[in-house]
Amino acid sequence: MCGIVGLHLRDPELHPCLGRLLTSMLAGVAERGPDSAGVAVYGDRRRCPEGYAAVSLLDAPPDLPVPGALVTEAGDTTVVAAPLPVEELLAAVTGARVVGAGTEVTIYKGTGRPLDLARTYDLADARGWQGLAHTRMATESQVTAEGCHPFSVGPDQCLVHNGSFANHASIRRELVAAGVAFDSENDSEVGARFVAARLAAGEDLDKALRALCERFDGFYTLLVTSADGFAVVRDAIACKPAVIAETPRWVAMASEFRALAELPGIDDARIWEPEPERVYAWQW
Amino acid sequence: MIDLARTPLRALNRELHAPAGDAYEVLNPRGAHAVAAGLCHAVAVEIRGHVGYYCAGMNQLARVTVHGNAGVGVAENMMSGLVRVRGDASQSAGATAHGGLLVVEGSASMRCGTSLKGADVVVGGDIGAMSAFMAQAGRIVACGDAAEALGDSIYEARVYVRGKVASLGADCVEKEVRDEHRAEVAALLAAAGFEHDPRDFRRYGSARRLYHFTRGNTY
């Protein structure tokens, strides 16, 4: 139960402002999820330079054996970037709790008030071309950094969820039987693992999310992002709110309009609410 | 004139509940919730910008205009008065409203007029899925299209749609449009300020097959 925001910047002139815009969006959904907040930023070269890969870790041990690494500490999260392929970097940090990996995305999680966390993550100064954030009101699990969204379980992929799945335990069992490993008891992670498995099998976001609608029961508004996509979908009853706005310069979605209110050009944006079980995907 | 960038919501609503004036302008709502909720005097309130959930909730007598989009549940449980949204309305617009008129000049999203109990809702554009769900009384006029499951489990409310209806919900059927219905639509369009030909509207309502609980009931 929570607040979701996501922003994809089409206009490179806006890339330096990503953090500022995302922070204002996060503020707009802070009350929906006062317990904790997670953020994903795509293309933040301060923390993951060109040609590097980055892993985002929770409670990282103090001396990770990664030579030449660029290390950023942000509260519970540590981002380690190095000029290595993603797999090698992941191998180098075995034992640490990985919450995200890729060549574009850096992920921050922590417990506490969303706007305090934004400061901890130094979100306002982040640059990049895409970002999303999630504020959480934990329903059936404890408030921990692990429980924060986004769930990022495939390279440069992120999923944030508002709602609650009704048959996630069964899907989890199926995925486990198929060899998928889980990090948490969270129902949203099941959605993320399901989508990741589909993407790994070569499907695009649209197809993967349509499969998710077929298979998952319960309530969800989902925002799913990847290195080349941004997608939104809601369940058949569409209880949980969502607003999408689009201009030639950006695409954005949020749980509530007030999170979009500060975006440049919002007055001329096309604004609409996603229809039930319809996948809205932007791919490039 | 009340600027929500400077005045807390609570102060705004308190003023509107015991109004010193009879016309107000509200600036910078920026998606705030419960703006002008629970009014009970015949004041005019012009809100300049987009509002969040439950704007003009339970409205009684007041005339509230939103110069922007409205969030979830605009004019929910309205008793009387007039609420006008110049832009689009989010889900559950006019939910359970008992009286008064809600006008949405743009489109209304899902569950428009859900459990409507006597108010009138006139929408310039489309209405979303599951609109008029369990609507008990009152009238809903959509000048555009209606999405899936229109009027599911509807009771005695009447729904008029000018465009296409994607599908009807359980127990909702198309009904004959007689002169009295065309007159009703004409009056509602006039009250809302839309210029359409009332003859272009089709009427939907309850088949009344779910009114009694029997083994034939399937949902």
Place this chain on the structure above:
Amino acid sequence: MTLRESATFDRPTIAAIQRAAETGVYDIRGWGAKRSVPHFDDLLFLGASLSRYPLEGYRERCGTDVVLGGRHATAPLHLDIPVTIAGMSFGSLSAQAKEALGRGASEMGTSTTTGDGGMTPEERGQSRTLVYQYLPSRYGMNRDHLHAADAIEVVLGQGAKPGGGGMLLGQKIGDRVAAMRTLPAGIDQRSACRHPDWTGPDDLAIKILELREITDWRPPVYVKIGATRAYYDVKLAVAAGADVVVVDGMQGGTAATQEVFIEHVGIPILAALPQAVQALRELGVHRTVQLVVSGGIRTGADVAKAMAMGADAVAIGTAALIALGDNAPRYAADYAALGSAAGFYDFQDGRDPAGITTQDPELAARLDPVEGGRRVANYLRVLTQEAQTLARACGKAHLRNLEPEDLVALTVEAAAMARVPLAGTTWIPGT
């Protein structure tokens, strides 16, 4: 030859199968769960003796008052006794019954609650303190009534049917009830299981904000839930801004619900109460956000045990109707005519011989609201006296000072659910 009845296919089961085959519709009835579940009966108090000193039963003061709703509301409720009347709709009950409940509660300085059908002038007029329910159906929901209410109870569910809506059969949808609910008279009325304009705790927080804005933050806002995942639900109700949380156990009464729902969904109040208290304690709001529990409260012992386990007050439904005269043997012949019997009648149709759960004017006229009010007040008085008796025996000068440590359990199940030791041991299963 000895006849042997099947434990699996006992007589009620056989009758149910035959009834289903006959009619093709599931069974709908009132009352609460009829099966036996672990309950307060499985707990006992440890009275004082040498290690602790009792209070004098008839002379020494034992306070009973309680304040509900001071967390955010500017006008919290001050009740003289911690036993309140639960929400029961006008529609399921006659106007006379609603009025009688109001009279009885007011005489004893406690609150009554509206129900799924709006507020009647009789009940507002006769209730000193009236809690106004805000339900998914919003039948009769009205701004003026919201302002006339002393507290607002946002209903998410009932113990008898957590996750379910209502179904009031057509016999009870008389003209007045139909008009209040804006429905055609005589139809079988379904009410929704989810609120029409919000779902989930994040949106509930906004709904509560709206209700407070509408009422200028005066009346307390309660949130009522049917007991299932009580630990999480109570935490979320608090997060959403509730002043008071009401937890209704699976035994709780209902006007009309599917039998399968009543008997198979939810958990007993004995199991839910410690979860609710744990949630409040972990949030640091136990006693700041008050906890009201209901579902099968019958005696002062139940009241005292609920309070010892951490509730601030209790609510009664079925017991209050019985106090009014429901299921009284003097109507034996009438019950027989309905195919029921005194002690078995579960409000399943609208022809209640006692005139309580009916909209039939002649039957309803059998209940005199003044006499009914006197009976309800008497019953509330006895509940309070009984609870005080037990509290004094434990050495408490106020009911609120009862503690879980004053209790032991008779069965392993009750010990595990209530989280108190099995009698004579220090063993709390699961800890």
